[in-house]
Amino acid sequence: MKKSIALLFTTIALVSSLATTPLAKAETDTFSAAEEVLAARTYYNLDDKGQDLSAGNHQESKISFSEMSVSKSDVQLTGEIAYSNDERVPFSLSGTLGKAEKTDDLIIGDLVDNSGNFEVIHFGLDRSPDKSIVIDQKKRGNKPILKLYLLKQGTRDLTVLEVDVPKSIKYKELFDNVKSFKQAEYSDQFWYHKIFKPTEAKELGANEARLVSEEDDVVIASLQNDSETRYYQYSYNISGCSIYEDFYVKHYLEGPKEITTSDEFTSKMYVTHEETWSLDCDSMNSDETGMHIGYYDPTIIQAYTEPGDVLRYIQWDGTYYEEDDLNIVARWDVAFPYTTLGFTGTWEFAERHESNTMKVFDNSGEKKVRQAAVDFDEKEQQLIDEDDSFDVIFSVGYYNQSGNKNFRVKWDYTISNDLDYTWTDEKSERLSLDYDSGN
Structure with missing residues (x-):
């Protein structure tokens, strides 16, 4: 008989609008009820081998969340991206979590955007960023981070969010039970296949x-x-x-x-x-x-x-x-x-x-x-x-x-x-x- 493990289901309701959020709060790396907007990076017209990621050819953008729920069996992320040109595009992501191959340090999401505005290139929780791919080299270390990479449909515009894992997400409980997760798809763990050719x-x-x-x-x-x-x-x-x-x-x-x-x-x-x-x-x-x-x-x-x-x-x-x-x-x-x-x-x-x-x-x-x-x-x-x-x-x-x-x-x-x-x-x-x- 399989042992059933109940994981904490966390929902954050953000009550302030993006327009009234002070810009200073866009630099924070944690989510809370008072800090709705997160600093992200958008790589416009991304090259086909990923060289722009290393070169830092990006512009600053903002991601706001009106809903974030994360559990083993269900992930719900709702929000919008505000680009540097003031364009705002909403997203509504849903899916499940899976375990990575050959490591217990990654939890991988299999998500889709129900709004049809983005392809979800990658979603994950990473408790050892020094051992995996990290776009923002300042985040490479031993502190757990959340990763979300969204590609705008019909373009090569990739928005990258890498932040400290929100306090509301009990990631330690998730990682304690990661062995019971289903195996993540190869293409979700090795996400670069979705957008890059071999070097x-x-x-x-x-x-x-x-x-x-x-x-x-x-x-x-x-x-x-x-x-x-x-x-x-x-x-x-x-x-x-x-x-x-x-x-x-x-x-x-x-x-x-x-x-x-x-x-x-x-x-x-x-x-x-x-x-x-x-x-x-x-x-x-x-x-x-x-x-x-x-x-x-x-x-x-x-x-x-x-x-x-x-x-x-x-x-x-x-x-x-x-x-x-x-x-x-x-x-x-x-x-x-x-x-x-x-x-x-x-x-x-x-x-x-x-x-x-x-x-x-x-x-x-x-x-x-x-x-x-x-x-x-x-x-x-x-x-x-x-x-x-x-x-x-x-x-x-x-x-x-x-x-x-x-x-x-x-x-x-x-x-x-x-x-x-x-x-x-x-x-x-x-x-x-x-x-x-x-x-």
């Missing part, structure tokens, strides 16, 4: 990767294999906090050493490791990342045979994120048995599959199916988490012209930021295996 995106060498140890591939005596692992890394620099996201992808091909009549080549592409880490900010660590394969474009896995061999069927499987129902496209071309082929970007035949997991080819004609591909549809099928995979089996049959041959597979895919899909990078990998055919 740098690169592929690491094996000697640069933090984790490169992998189990040896186990293969039975009659088979052979080849593999290649790619080490992708995104880096961000947010207000002096350097954060890295590592995403390792292995490409694997296994097949027979010889084919008498027919046999199968198995291809696999899968995530072997992912991690978010920071040496500057201990609270910004996770076993997840914001990286996806297959959001921006389809993931295409294709293969072809050398002269004298044909493709009998292709079969697809895997463990992957599925947006909706299965949505796979099988593609193939036909050619004369002894024509030399190469990888292609155009296909003569295509067939969409929403339930089947195999396509059997008809090789009764003069031309034979010599190359084929499987498209895992963009957005519908993605590799996101560790151990996610796209698997394709190519069945190869001997037709004529025995000898030593080479079977080749190519993977084409894009890797992109979790919440900023305008940034993407195209990747490609090729593997091949030699085998004796028809001997």
